[in-house]
Amino acid sequence: MNILDFFGQPDCNFIIYASAAVFLIFLLTARIKNMAAGASCHARMNKANFFFLLVYMAAVAAYCILRHVFTIQILAAFMGGIFVFVTLQQIYLMALIGLVKKSVSVTVVEAAEMPEGIEEKELKKKFSGNADAVRLNRLEQMKFLGLAEETQNIFKITGRGKFFNALGNIILKIWGLERL
Amino acid sequence: MNSYFSAVSPLCAIGISVAWFSAGVFVHLIICRIAGTPKYMARGLACGFLLMLCLAVRQICTHTVNIVVLYYVLTLWLAYMMFFVNLMNSVTLKMLDFMAKRGGTLAADDFSQIFGSDSAIVSRLEAIKRNNFLRLENGRLYITTKGRTLVSAVRIIRRITGVTEAG
Numbered sequence: 001m002n003i004l005d006f007f008g009q010p011d012c013n014f015i016i017y018a019s020a021a022v023f024l025i026f027l028l029t030a031r032i033k034n035m036a037a038g039a040s041c042h043a044r045m046n047k048a049n050f051f052f053l054l055v056y057m058a059a060v061a062a063y064c065i066l067r068h069v070f071t072i073q074i075l076a077a078f079m080g081g082i083f084v085f086v087t088l089q090q091i092y093l094m095a096l097i098g099l100v101k102k103s104v105s106v107t108v109v110e111a112a113e114m115p116e117g118i119e120e121k122e123l124k125k126k127f128s129g130n131a132d133a134v135r136l137n138r139l140e141q142m143k144f145l146g147l148a149e150e151t152q153n154i155f156k157i158t159g160r161g162k163f164f165n166a167l168g169n170i171i172l173k174i175w176g177l178e179r180l
Numbered sequence: 181m182n183s184y185f186s187a188v189s190p191l192c193a194i195g196i197s198v199a200w201f202s203a204g205v206f207v208h209l210i211i212c213r214i215a216g217t218p219k220y221m222a223r224g225l226a227c228g229f230l231l232m233l234c235l236a237v238r239q240i241c242t243h244t245v246n247i248v249v250l251y252y253v254l255t256l257w258l259a260y261m262m263f264f265v266n267l268m269n270s271v272t273l274k275m276l277d278f279m280a281k282r283g284g285t286l287a288a289d290d291f292s293q294i295f296g297s298d299s300a301i302v303s304r305l306e307a308i309k310r311n312n313f314l315r316l317e318n319g320r321l322y323i324t325t326k327g328r329t330l331v332s333a334v335r336i337i338r339r340i341t342g343v344t345e346a347g
Binding site for chain 1: 190214247248251273284291323344
């Protein structure tokens with residue numbers, strides 16, 4: 001049995017290979033076009049990834065039409081292919097980029113890299129401003145996501161915000177966990 | 181030669197993956213209910229590692245190793261962990277909860293009471309020192325070998341991925 005014969009059906013295997021191949025093309029395109037550079041790389045990469053996902057879906061649909069293969073197994077393989085494509089981006093690639101780009105801990109460790117080290121007070125002072133910026137950024141994000149509304153610097157939770165907050169708290173309660 | 185690898189139908193692959201993932205979630209739920217929040221991340225990763233180990237051992241013993249099934253289960257588990265990490269750590273969600281608990285209306289400055297600039301960096305710095313990435317000597321912080329290895333690894337990944345801005 002071949003390691004790459006996942007499903008025992010060439011058409012279904014092809015759908016998974018195509019998913020990995022299109023993702024590889026996306027990766028090469030993202031690297032050549034330097035999509036990870038700059039401040040808004042997450043939005044840019046997600047947009048490009050969505051475009052390549054559409055290309056993949058169209059290619060699989062065309063393949064199925066040309067070969068007249070429409071079965072429940074093909075549909076399951078197609079769902080699997082979409083899962084592979086989306087998770088390679090969201091679970092692996094973006095987590096890696098998030099770590100090397102946005103991790104506060106990594107930035108703090110980097111700040112103390114010189115042989116003479118850095119004063120603890122100086123380092124705290126340096127990153128205090130960052131925390132203020134993060135707080136303001138998150139307030140803006142709440143507005144953008146429709147979780148809160150702002151009127152003259154007063155923030156009010158929206159119905160959507162109440163719903164997501166309650167949902168999050170219910171899940172945490174079931175698992176017996178608390179916010180950190 | 182008897183191969184360790186085996187093909188399964190796409191529907192069956194989804195069914196097996198969901199069944200293993202659900203079993204892992206059920207065990208993790210019980211562990212969380214018993215042990216609570218402390219060391220949540222370490223326990224979650226250990227639980228995921230054991231889940232993957234059990235699945236791999238079973239597949240090897242029954243000569244049914246299937247890369248797609250292993251990928252599905254591993255990725256579902258990582259997504260599940262990321263969901264909880266975000267739910268527990270997200271500053272946006274914490275601010276939302278803070279606002280909801282105070283009647284749903286707050287001035288922008290009121291958020292600084294709980295999301296103060298010092299508390300965030302102090303707790304992060306303590307964790308960094310505790311994990312031995314930095315060491316404190318006479319009020320100065322010095323990078324350790326472990327910290328230097330981390331920074332070097334991050335720089336290599338930045339070069340490969342083309343990340344130019346950090347922080």
